[in-house]
Amino acid sequence: MRLACFAIAFVIGFCRVAAADEAQNAAFVAGCDRAAASPFDASKPAGIAGIPVDKIESSSAIAACQWAVQAAPTNDRVVMQLGRAYLAAKNYDAARMQFDKANRMGNVLAATELAGFYQKGLGGLPVDDTEALRLLRKAADSGSYIAQTNLGYFHQMGRGGLDKNENEAGRLYKLAADQGYASAQINLGTFYQSGRGGLPRDDLQAARYYKLAADQGNAFGQNNLANFYRDGRGGLAKDDTEAARLFKLAADQGLAPAQANLGKYYQDGRGGLAKDDVRAARLYKTAADKGDAYGQSLLAFFYESGRGGLPKLDTEAARLHRLAADQGNLASQDALGGFYENGRGDLPKNEGEALRFYKMAADQGFAAGQYHLGCFYEGGLGGLRKDESEAARRFKLAANKGYAPAQLSLALYYEQGRGGLAKDDNEAARLLKLAADQGDAKAQAELTELNKRLPK
Template sequence: MIAARSALAAALVAASAVAQAQQPPDASDVAAPLRPAVVAYRQGDVATAERTLRSLGAPSADSEAWLGAILLDRGNKAEGLRLIQRAADAGSAEGQHRLALVFITGDAGQARDPARAVELFAKAAAQGHRRAQLNLGTLYLRGQGVQRDLIQARAWLEQAAMDGDVYATYALGRAMSESAPPVSADSTRAADLFRRAAEKGHMRAALRYGLALAEGSGVKQDLAAAQRWLIQAQQNGVPEAALALGDMAVRTPATRDKAANEKILKSAISWYQVAAGAGVPSGQFKLANAYLAGSGVARDPVQAQLWYSRAAQQGLPEAQQALGVMLLTGVAGTMDPVEAFKWLYLAERGGHPEARAVREKAGDKVADRDRKRGEALAQTFKPTFELPSDESLPRLVPVRR
């Protein structure tokens, strides 16, 4: 379960450093003179948006901020940045928010400066800018550009979620599900927030709500409902939900009906195969375990080593440990002490409790030069992640009842 939970924890953090709040299609969140341009911009018609903003007789700081954002999108970095900076200096919350986005992403030729972004988001958030409140809360939650502070994170995300924004609701749920002294997790509130976001089509919230239902965390345990939410999440681009579905099947109590038990085990393996194929490292690790043990599938050490290798390359310590042992023993037909020691060094660095003992036990059987080469390779290792890093917000999907 440790490997599964670590993979899920990684998946539950949004890929992007910052987020955009759900935006009204009628642009009712901006001043009336700006609405036609902002509507066009949000619909992807940046040419019309730019033309409309430039036609304003008396441009405001907010209009300059929007025009600057449009120019950045169109590749006119210099003028776009100049307008955004001027709007921010004039006290425009939109300008401050847009300039913060520049510093958090390193756009327009600017170096990334998360601390400066936090300052700007804070100024815009204090003026009631919902997206800035969401982004500021997210940065406090992650400790990015500022010391991690769960109290501040929750406070700002509460404000961002006041109007029912689905992304802010999900982010607040994440903040409520975590604990950091003196703040405790509130699993009941978190589950309710995940449910609300999931019902609006946020599939990562559906994953979290499904997990809460499966575990009875903050909500009454309901395995059938948990499965429904997890399947929806898996079918709509959240492969970690397949891992959770496999874990649910594995936890099903065994009965005297051997055929039924075998069917449940094969169901678990099929979900692990889906997760593994999609690039979920813990799914790959659990599928490798099944191949090594011949549990639910025919025993196949070669397949086990392949899946351990893919998970190890993504930095999963459990897989690195297992792969190191396989390469030391040659159970899959291949012995490679250099690679074995590399993976064992990495597993130890990742906190695996048995890696050092295995290395020390095998030390007398492995040449000193091979041990040193393995350690040198471990020092230069960088994980290669298979799941794409999507910088956009997750799309919302219709929810089946």
């Protein structure tokens, strides 16, 4: 009887210890969830929002998740979260080991993270797009919208041995976007905006997807939506105030294109912002230092004229224009042409090189480039044969875009009957007024003289 009672007491005591251990283990897992859960993990407990990797407090998260892995070694979620904690600490070797372990346990987020390590050659892994592709396919087939988005990018760019296939990329972006994934919504919006991926060009759809992403706080979505408000696209009314608000939200998250855009609003005093060249220059420099071409170009123009508290410094302007031009910025390509034409910014005077940059910008439809190319045809510069007909054609292309110097030059051609154009004082007067209304002093003086000769 005593033995039976002892056995019952032992069982009761054991159960109490087991229950206490189970509660403690659950507490360890919960601590890891709070410290390092992914916002994109459907398996995370209710009430846990998740934390982006760059917001994880790495030392406490590593400690919490190490305890959780010891307490629940078969829980693939906490193993994956330990990998995220190491990733936040930039301990790529340790992160890779945890992601690999969680992937072998069937965790699709870990597979997606591991694919990223193969893409970038992190954690001691070689750069291997083929292995990254295998992991992304595995995760995408399991329904991971992050993997679907990344796999779409592989199809878009033709990576991992795939042929470029924007239609398949668009399909995958839509799968992920319709599950609410902001990055996919941005990519899909971009495809609609440009009519790519087998999708029609549709600004309404682009604006809709940008807004879905922006409403989640996505900086790219905020910046793209701001551009639509600025230009009045996608069924949106022009609204500089809303554009400025969205640019600021994105800029405050460190997005370089938004910082450059916000700087331009300060430069111009748009969207309810006071004109502030100093703040504009600071934003341009922040964007330029991150390699943003628009920021580099705008900062270069400030150095040219010594605005925003910056010294007038052609050498720095030339350097920045070169950086922006090499990334395809049209304004800087045209500006660099001017630097070579005039031998500015420690660049040699070189009409051939000036012509190359003017033509680069002109061939992509940039009005100033078209005008400057027209001037080279007019003067027979840079090795070109003098050709006023071609000059007139180039001036007209730029004038039709509202470029005042081209409107003035084309007006003079009509006034004088040059470049194969019939003499036409009325057309000359029309063009001169367009340029004069933009503040062009030469056009204003010429218009005054022409009006004296025109019949009343």
